[in-house]
Amino acid sequence: MALTNPDIVPLAGDDTAAHASAPPVLRLSDIAKSFGGARALNGVSFEVLPGEVHGLLGKNGSGKSTLVKILAGYHAPDPGGRMEFNGEEVALPLRPGDFRRLGMSFVHQNLGLVPSLTVLENLRISDLTSVARGVINWSRERQLARDALARFDLALDPDQRIDRLSAVDKALLAIVRAFEDIRAARQRTGAPGLVLLDEPTPFLPREGVEKLFGLVRSIAAHGSSVIFISHDIDEVMTITDRATVLRDGNLAGRLVTSRASHDEVVEMIVGRKLARLAQVRTPTTTSRPPLVRLENVSAPQLKPTSITVGKGEILGLTGLIGSGYEQLPYLAFGARPASSGSLAFAGSEPIPLANLSPRRAIDLDLALLPGDRQGASGVDSLPIVDNMFLPDIERFFVGGFLRNGRMKREAKALGAAFEVRPNDPLKKLSALSGGNAQKVLIARWMNRKPRLLLLDEPTQGVDVGTRQHIFAALRAAAADGMSVVCASSDAEQLAEICDRVLVFARGAVCEEIEGDQISKEGIAEACYASLDKSPPRTTTAEAGTVS
Amino acid sequence: MSDAASANNTPATPATNYARLFERVALIGVWLLLIAGFGIAMPTSFLNWGNFAILFASYAPAALLALAIIVPLTAGDYDLSVGATLTLSSCVIGVLNVWHGVPISLAIVLAIAAGVVVGLVNAFFIIYVRVPSLVVTLGTTSLITGIVQWMTNSSTISGIDNSLVMAVVGGRLFGVPYAFYYAIAAAVVMSYVFDFTPLGRRLLFVGRGREVARLNGIAVDRVRLGALVASGGLAAAAGVLYAGVLSSADPYSGLNFLLPAFAAAFLGATTILPGRFNPWGAIVAVYFLATGITGLTMLGIPLWVTNVFNGGALILAVTISQLTRGREASDIG
Numbered sequence: 001m002a003l004t005n006p007d008i009v010p011l012a013g014d015d016t017a018a019h020a021s022a023p024p025v026l027r028l029s030d031i032a033k034s035f036g037g038a039r040a041l042n043g044v045s046f047e048v049l050p051g052e053v054h055g056l057l058g059k060n061g062s063g064k065s066t067l068v069k070i071l072a073g074y075h076a077p078d079p080g081g082r083m084e085f086n087g088e089e090v091a092l093p094l095r096p097g098d099f100r101r102l103g104m105s106f107v108h109q110n111l112g113l114v115p116s117l118t119v120l121e122n123l124r125i126s127d128l129t130s131v132a133r134g135v136i137n138w139s140r141e142r143q144l145a146r147d148a149l150a151r152f153d154l155a156l157d158p159d160q161r162i163d164r165l166s167a168v169d170k171a172l173l174a175i176v177r178a179f180e181d182i183r184a185a186r187q188r189t190g191a192p193g194l195v196l197l198d199e200p201t202p203f204l205p206r207e208g209v210e211k212l213f214g215l216v217r218s219i220a221a222h223g224s225s226v227i228f229i230s231h232d233i234d235e236v237m238t239i240t241d242r243a244t245v246l247r248d249g250n251l252a253g254r255l256v257t258s259r260a261s262h263d264e265v266v267e268m269i270v271g272r273k274l275a276r277l278a279q280v281r282t283p284t285t286t287s288r289p290p291l292v293r294l295e296n297v298s299a300p301q302l303k304p305t306s307i308t309v310g311k312g313e314i315l316g317l318t319g320l321i322g323s324g325y326e327q328l329p330y331l332a333f334g335a336r337p338a339s340s341g342s343l344a345f346a347g348s349e350p351i352p353l354a355n356l357s358p359r360r361a362i363d364l365d366l367a368l369l370p371g372d373r374q375g376a377s378g379v380d381s382l383p384i385v386d387n388m389f390l391p392d393i394e395r396f397f398v399g400g401f402l403r404n405g406r407m408k409r410e411a412k413a414l415g416a417a418f419e420v421r422p423n424d425p426l427k428k429l430s431a432l433s434g435g436n437a438q439k440v441l442i443a444r445w446m447n448r449k450p451r452l453l454l455l456d457e458p459t460q461g462v463d464v465g466t467r468q469h470i471f472a473a474l475r476a477a478a479a480d481g482m483s484v485v486c487a488s489s490d491a492e493q494l495a496e497i498c499d500r501v502l503v504f505a506r507g508a509v510c511e512e513i514e515g516d517q518i519s520k521e522g523i524a525e526a527c528y529a530s531l532d533k534s535p536p537r538t539t540t541a542e543a544g545t546v547s
Numbered sequence: 548m549s550d551a552a553s554a555n556n557t558p559a560t561p562a563t564n565y566a567r568l569f570e571r572v573a574l575i576g577v578w579l580l581l582i583a584g585f586g587i588a589m590p591t592s593f594l595n596w597g598n599f600a601i602l603f604a605s606y607a608p609a610a611l612l613a614l615a616i617i618v619p620l621t622a623g624d625y626d627l628s629v630g631a632t633l634t635l636s637s638c639v640i641g642v643l644n645v646w647h648g649v650p651i652s653l654a655i656v657l658a659i660a661a662g663v664v665v666g667l668v669n670a671f672f673i674i675y676v677r678v679p680s681l682v683v684t685l686g687t688t689s690l691i692t693g694i695v696q697w698m699t700n701s702s703t704i705s706g707i708d709n710s711l712v713m714a715v716v717g718g719r720l721f722g723v724p725y726a727f728y729y730a731i732a733a734a735v736v737m738s739y740v741f742d743f744t745p746l747g748r749r750l751l752f753v754g755r756g757r758e759v760a761r762l763n764g765i766a767v768d769r770v771r772l773g774a775l776v777a778s779g780g781l782a783a784a785a786g787v788l789y790a791g792v793l794s795s796a797d798p799y800s801g802l803n804f805l806l807p808a809f810a811a812a813f814l815g816a817t818t819i820l821p822g823r824f825n826p827w828g829a830i831v832a833v834y835f836l837a838t839g840i841t842g843l844t845m846l847g848i849p850l851w852v853t854n855v856f857n858g859g860a861l862i863l864a865v866t867i868s869q870l871t872r873g874r875e876a877s878d879i880g
Binding site (some may be wrong): 062357376 | 822
């Protein structure tokens with residue numbers, strides 16, 4: 001085993017003796033990848049043994065997805081790396097589609113099923129659409145589909161449409177299909193195949209995860225191997241035999257999961273010892289009067305959660321993917337239906353979220369900047385000025401005419417204040433870079449001086465300079481008394497702007513970080529550490545204050 | 548017309564881009580070239596004011612129909628039922644006024660009301676049942692056409708009250724019958740709404756980005772409903788004009804306006820305010836098509852050429868707008 005990184009913690013010996021005779025299904029040596037000057041992968045080596053479920057772990061940006069894309073033939077690795085599949089040398093870079101010929105298949109998080117087609121059609125899609133075939137023998141196809149489903153004890157009707165299936169059944173079907181897709185390759189070579197599962201679980205309920213694990217085990221029992229990518233350490237500990245951890249493009253370590261503890265894994269991912277602070281509240285030096293309280297807000301992926309936001313506070317919401325934090329801004333704005341909950345400004349009656357619409361929320365001086373800039377925030381094909389003043393266009397309707405000239409002048413002034421470049425309000429929004437378009441949309445809301453600004457991933461796809469502008473604008477407005485709730489998966493950003501960060505796990509707040517405790521590493525660590533202490537509890541009732 | 552258009556719609560850009568300016572007036576230029584071409588071929592019969600006066604008046608219903616279509620198109624919905632609504636409206640007038648002796652003013656009100664009802668029915672299925680607008684309005688087209696045939700016993704009803712005829716084609720201004728000015732008046736009102744009211748901006752945002760509109764507090768469903776009702780009402784008004792122009796109600800010929808009106812709506816979106824469905828562009832496009840068809844007919848070219856011309860113009864119009872602004876999202880989602 002070529003260890004290329006001094007940091008490696010070789011917890012694992014080569015002690016999966018059961019398979020010692022057969023060559024590893026996949027062996028990667030010294031795989032590196034640079035984008036421009038940046039090293040995304042720095043000489044990573046690892047191997048996956050036959051019949052093994054192998055975890056691949058790491059934070060966002062650790063190089064996991066680059067590695068997956070190299071295996072899928074989407075990225076070409078830097079020269080020097082080697083790959084063996086079932087003991088045979090494979091030439092790198094892989095061409096797209098090579099993976100299937102070798103006997104490798106992928107299940108991505110979106111599953112890649114066509115919702116309007118049936119189970120049968122989805123299961124057999126690669127065969128049914130292959131160029132070489134003539135007439136489709138439906139009874140044979142149906143039998144093949146039944147056989148495949150029966151092999152894995154999946155009680156699905158082949159004629160059922162995908163959109164009628166539960167989330168769990170969809171995931172199971174996608175995995176069965178991935179395994180079936182490499183059947184031909186496995187039969188030809190007689191060697192095991194490899195199924196790579198990329199974050200299959202975040203949106204599944206607990207019992208669904210159990211089922212999925214059952215399926216993964218039965219694939220392994222067929223002698224094939226599974227690479228399991230997940231942020232959820234508990235899941236990784238449960239299902240995998242061994243795991244490889246990446247950190248900042250390096251191999252951080254390998255471990256045999258049965259011998260490692262939860263904390264050791266987190267430590268390896270985050271890169272430092274877990275400082276298990278007994279959640280000591282730092283004494284509050286400034287107390288902020290509470291501005292708004294969200295009470296018992298719940299939705300399908302979110303357990304009832306109560307949050308108080310102080311006046312002038314910047315509150316961060318974060319967690320691992322699927323933990324539910326990202327829904328809160330939309331629920332609080334009435335943009336998505338909440339199962340329960342209410343919103344109350346200090347000193348006024350609570351408003352049930354069921355009665356809240358975006359219009360009403362705007363009238364209450366709430367503002368929402370959605371994460372999907374092009375789909376939900378601004379219209380690219382319309383002018384900057386119209387995008388800027390969309391929610392308050394009535395203001396410019398004076399004497400029976402829309403004052404286009406005044407709109408343009410105000411847009412120009414607002415654009416200058418937010419440093420939009422080029423600052424030409426009549427240009428279409430699409431004429432601006434992503435960062436500048438985001439400035440326009442944030443200016444739209446901040447210009448209204450809302451009491452509470454809700455943000456979802458405000459700096460995604462935004463360049464570093466623009467980030468600083470946006471942060472400065474947010475801080476200045478917060479100092480003037482505007483409150484901000486910022487949902488983000490970017491720990492660095494949260495650490496930079498937030499007064500307080502709530503970390504979510506499995507649909508509930510599980511940790512609250514305040515003041516000096518907030519750091520990039522601290523947040524990342526809390527996200528992972530969160531998972532073993534996420535009994536549902538509502539927190540932060542007392543937290544209208546901040547240090 | 549072109550003067551009025553540029554006065555109404557041009558937000559003075561600081562650095563006027565000549566390519567943009569050319570794009571705005573290109574269709575008008577092509578129209579003038581077409582007139583010049585037919586004028587050279589037929590100096591006396593084509594190039595006289597009387598010919599144009601008739602052309603302007605007889606295509607006024609088509610112009611109104613094109614205006615009707617661009618309202619829901621801007622809001623992101625197709626309304627194919629406008630042609631049938633036009634027929635329905637003119638036949639309601641014929642049946643009520645001629646057969647049942649209902650006063651013409653009341654008959655007109657009821658005809659417009661019929662158009663509004665069509666709009667409401669379309670809106671119900673499109674907005675509340677969430678059936679695609681193309682399918683719903685294709686269905687209502689056939690449904691209305693059937694009802695019209697039942698209503699009229701499939702016969703043309705002549706003898707509509709002369710006051711309607713007089714109001715539509717009886718008087719002339721600059722030699723052009725009033726019918727034309729009704730269409731122009733409608734375009735004036737529409738360009739006011741589109742460009743100078745918040746409603747116009749809402750309509751545009753609803754059509755280009757429903758979710759964006761919703762999250763900015765726009766009542767998306769209400770705007771779409773309003774657009775469909777407006778197109779029903781305008782199409783019915785076009786039917787009233789049509790009854791006046793013909794002085795009778797014809798249960799069949801109204802549907803022939805549908806294709807030219809659609810062609811004009813899309814062709815109009817390549818001119819005056821390129822990239823947007825706009826009323827003055829639609830008016831220019833209607834009369835551009837009308838000039839082509841009239842000229843060809845006068846040259847003695849067989850009737851089938853009309854269909855080829857209209858269909859070709861529709862496809863060409865959409866192609867041009869796709870080629871020149873392919874990077875931008877189209878209005879229809």
